[in-house]
Amino acid sequence: MRHRKAGLKLNRTQSHRNAMFRNMVTSLFKYDRIRTTGPKAMELRRWADHIITLAKRGDLHARRQALAIVREKDVVHKLFENASERFGAISGGYTRVVKLGRRPGDAAPVAMIELVVSQDTKKKKTKKKKTKAEATPQKAAADKKAADKGQEKPEKAVKEEAVPADKEDESAVKSPQTAKEETEAPAKEETAKEEQPAAKAVPEEPAGTEEEDTPDTKKTAKDEE
DSSP, X not given: OOTTOOSOOTTSOHHXXXXXXXXXXXXXXXXXXXXXXXXXXXXXXXXXXXXXXXXXXXXXXXXXXXXXXXXXXXHHHHHHHHHXXXXXXXXXXXXXXXXXXXXXXXXXXXXXXXXXXXXXXXXXXXXXHHHHHHTOHHHHHHHHHHHHHHHHHHHHHHHHHHHHHHHHHHHHHXXXXXXXXXXXXHHHHHHHHHXXXXXXXXXXXXXXXHHHHHHHHXXXXXXXX
């Protein structure tokens, strides 16, 4: 009778079998899923469940037991850090086996084994995604533009209000000068009009009169002598 002899031999020696499953478990926890033959996937579930139980326990002795099986330290440390969050709500059934059909060549049954994610972690991930989607960079840029526009509008209003006040002050300062210029302008125009006809009324003396006077004056001077 085959009592207390659990597990499959898979036509391999014990050392070969243990080395093969150690490699497969390391790859499973590193990549979260691997593809292999159906019997190997079924046997790999036992190894994966045992290591996840150690990771959920989380003490130093459990970590050393896991390091004796898994070949990479980084994979063990990552598994122990996330085991309570990822598998805390589950008590067993940490893996899933999906049949993929037959392998070409020898027609061996192929299956994919992957780690199961609990529903609590799925909800947390969906919430985080929603918050990230809400806080997109485009919305942040739009909010910044709206804030900048809101700040620019009151500044423009203040400038517009300040400009008419300055103009009123300038007009108030310049009003007496402009009033004087307005009163002096018609007087200047009237004087200019009066000077123009006076200049026209004055006759110009011909240039030949002086020449004509000169001989007459000479004649009168001779007569007197």
